Amino acid sequence: MEPPSRPVSSHSTRTPSRHSVWFTYAIIIVLTLLLVEGVVRVRQWWYYGAAETLDNAYHDDQKTGLRTPIPNYESRSTKINSLGFRGPEITVPKPPGTLRIAFLGGSTTYCAEASSNEAVWPHRVWQQLQEAFPQMPMDYVNAGIPGIAVPTSLKDLRLRLAPLQPDLLIIYHASNDMSWEARQLAIAQGLYQKKKETGLLGEYSLFWFLMEKNLRLWKVQHQERDGHHHLSTLPPDFGQQFGKNLTELVRESQNLGGLVALITWSQQMRADHSAADNLKAAASSLYYMPFMTPELLLQGFGMYNQIIIKTARETGSILIGDENAIPGDPLHFNDSIHFTDAGNKAMADRVAKALLTSEAFKQLMINKQTKHPPSRE
Numbered sequence: 001m002e003p004p005s006r007p008v009s010s011h012s013t014r015t016p017s018r019h020s021v022w023f024t025y026a027i028i029i030v031l032t033l034l035l036v037e038g039v040v041r042v043r044q045w046w047y048y049g050a051a052e053t054l055d056n057a058y059h060d061d062q063k064t065g066l067r068t069p070i071p072n073y074e075s076r077s078t079k080i081n082s083l084g085f086r087g088p089e090i091t092v093p094k095p096p097g098t099l100r101i102a103f104l105g106g107s108t109t110y111c112a113e114a115s116s117n118e119a120v121w122p123h124r125v126w127q128q129l130q131e132a133f134p135q136m137p138m139d140y141v142n143a144g145i146p147g148i149a150v151p152t153s154l155k156d157l158r159l160r161l162a163p164l165q166p167d168l169l170i171i172y173h174a175s176n177d178m179s180w181e182a183r184q185l186a187i188a189q190g191l192y193q194k195k196k197e198t199g200l201l202g203e204y205s206l207f208w209f210l211m212e213k214n215l216r217l218w219k220v221q222h223q224e225r226d227g228h229h230h231l232s233t234l235p236p237d238f239g240q241q242f243g244k245n246l247t248e249l250v251r252e253s254q255n256l257g258g259l260v261a262l263i264t265w266s267q268q269m270r271a272d273h274s275a276a277d278n279l280k281a282a283a284s285s286l287y288y289m290p291f292m293t294p295e296l297l298l299q300g301f302g303m304y305n306q307i308i309i310k311t312a313r314e315t316g317s318i319l320i321g322d323e324n325a326i327p328g329d330p331l332h333f334n335d336s337i338h339f340t341d342a343g344n345k346a347m348a349d350r351v352a353k354a355l356l357t358s359e360a361f362k363q364l365m366i367n368k369q370t371k372h373p374p375s376r377e
Contacts, residue, residue, distance in 0.1 A: 109144025124348030186291035
C-alpha cells in the first residue's frame with residue numbers, strides 16, 4: 001500500500017503576477033536612471049566644479065535688469081566676488097594710483113570651461129601685465145557674461161563698470177552678435193523657428209538635458225551633411241549693425257577716460273582645415289546656428305573680424321589681432337569657440353604681447369606713473 005502523497009502547497013507553484021513583474025522592472029529602471037544621473041553629476045562636478053547646470057550660477061539682477069553671476073557664488077572651479085564678477089575682490093572706490101582693467105565679453109570672456117579663476121585668460125593677462133610693471137598696482141574686473149552681445153555689454157558698462165573707473169577696457173565680442181544677426185536672416189527666409197532648448201525633464205535632470213543637447217548636435221551635423229535648411233550666402237552688409245554697436249561701446253568706454261583694446265575673434269575652425277575637421281569643430285556653433293554651415297561660419301567670423309579691425313582704426317583703439325596664434329585644435333578649444341586651459345593661456349599670451357608692445361598702452365603707464373609716482377620707502 002502506497003503512502004498518501006503530500007498535498008502540494010499552493011505557495012510553491014505560485015508564479016509572480018504580471019503587475020509585480022512590471023513593478024520590479026520599473027524599480028530597476030528608476031534605480032538605473034538615478035545611478036546614471038549621479039554619475040553624470042559627478043562628472044559635471046569634476047569638469048566644471050558644480051553638479052548642477054551652469055545656469056544656476058546666474059540670477060536676474062533686480063537693480064540692473066541684467067542676468068549676471070550671483071555675488072559670492074562659489075564652486076570647485078569658479079568664484080564670483082561680492083560685486084558679481086568672476087575673479088578676486090577689488091577695492092571700491094578705486095585706490096589712487098591703481099591701474100584697473102575691465103574685460104568685456106560673453107561666455108568666452110567668463111570662461112566657465114576653465115579649471116579655476118586663475119586659469120581664465122583675463123586673470124592671466126592681468127598677471128602678465130603686473131609682472132611687467134611690478135611697481136604699478138593693478139587689479140581687474142572680468143565682466144564677461146555668458147550669452148550676451150555688444151548692446152548688453154554697453155548696458156553693463158553704464159550700470160556696473162562705470163562706477164569702478166576702469167583705466168583699460170578690453171573687448172572681446174563677435175559670436176553672440178553674429179548668431180543674432182544670422183538668426184534674423186534665417187527667420188526672414190523661413191529657415192528657423194525658435195524652440196525651447198530643453199523639455200521639462202531637462203530642467204531637473206542633467207542626464208536628460210545633456211542627452212537632448214547631444215541629440216540636437218547629431219541632428220544639426222546630419223542636417224549639415226544633407227545640405228538642406230541653410231542660408232545660401234551672407235549679404236555684403238553682414239555685420240554692419242555689429243560695427244555700429246561696437247563703435248558705440250568703444251566711444252562710451254573712451255568717454256569714461258579709459259583706453260580701449262579690441263580683440264579679433266578666434267575659433268577652432270580654420271580655412272586650411274579639412275571639411276570633416278571643420279564640421280566637427282563647428283558642432284557647438286551649429287547647435288546655436290543650425291541654419292549656418294562651417295563655410296558660412298568662417299565667412300561670417302571673417303567679416304566680423306574685418307569690422308573689428310576697422311572699428312579699432314576709426315576709434316583709435318588698440319587692435320589685438322593674430323587670432324590664429326591660438327591653435328585650432330581640441331587641445332586649445334573645448335568646443336567651437338570656448339577655450340580649454342591651454343587655450344586660455346594662448347589667448348592671454350596673445351593679448352598681453354599686443355598690449356606690452358603697444359605705444360598707447362606704454363603711454364597709459366607713463367601717465368599713471370606721472371600722476372601717481374610709486375612711493376620710495
